[in-house]
Amino acid sequence: MNEQIDVQIKMLDSTLEPPSYAKEGDAGADLRAAVDLELAPGERALVPTGLAIALPAGYVGLVHPRSGLAAKHGITIVNAPGTVDAGYRGEIKVCLLNTDQKETFRVAKGDRIAQLVIQKYETARFIAVDYLPESARGAAGFGSTGLA
Ligand SMILES: O=c1ccn([C@H]2C[C@H](O)[C@@H](COP(=O)(O)OP(=O)(O)OP(=O)(O)O)O2)c(=O)[nH]1
Numbered sequence: 001m002n003e004q005i006d007v008q009i010k011m012l013d014s015t016l017e018p019p020s021y022a023k024e025g026d027a028g029a030d031l032r033a034a035v036d037l038e039l040a041p042g043e044r045a046l047v048p049t050g051l052a053i054a055l056p057a058g059y060v061g062l063v064h065p066r067s068g069l070a071a072k073h074g075i076t077i078v079n080a081p082g083t084v085d086a087g088y089r090g091e092i093k094v095c096l097l098n099t100d101q102k103e104t105f106r107v108a109k110g111d112r113i114a115q116l117v118i119q120k121y122e123t124a125r126f127i128a129v130d131y132l133p134e135s136a137r138g139a140a141g142f143g144s145t146g147l148a
């Protein structure tokens with residue numbers, strides 16, 4: 001069993017279910033839409049979840065897409081994964097995008113639209129230098145090893 005931490009949440013809409021893990025051991029807790037909406041092909045919308053949280057210091061919330069919505073309906077998150085800072089006390093919102101070219105996607109209030117993964121993170125002291133240490137990769141990137 002993984003480590004569990006306590007996270008205070010505030011439901012801004014008491015008719016919505018709080019975030020929950022669908023199965024024991026899941027990394028992502030499902031986030032629900034606080035409104036009904038329609039996304040036309042190619043359209044995006046910032047969707048409220050009715051949820052505000054207070055993450056402990058040293059933790060970040062990452063708002064990931066749901067694979068089922070992606071595979072079946074082409075629904076993704078523009079800024080995936082979204083970053084919820086530990087100090088953020090506002091409503092968590094999800095920038096949903098309908099990438100399908102033909103189908104309008106309908107969201108009903110209460111639908112699970114995204115998942116929140118809570119992780120520990122490090123911060124860095126950025127130390128300016130004139131020369132970076134050498135490495136095997138050097139400056140090669142962006143397909144330098146081939147694409148297949
Ligand atoms: O998918 C997301 C991403 C962010 N946020 C909230 C929580 C986060 O702490 C805050 C700021 O996010 P971010 O730093 O990604 O956005 P920004 O464009 O840099 O805004 P800011 O200037 O407020 O930092 O917005 C969400 O609710 N959902």
Ligand SMILES: [Mg+2]
Pocket residue numbers: none
């Ligand atoms: Mg920011």
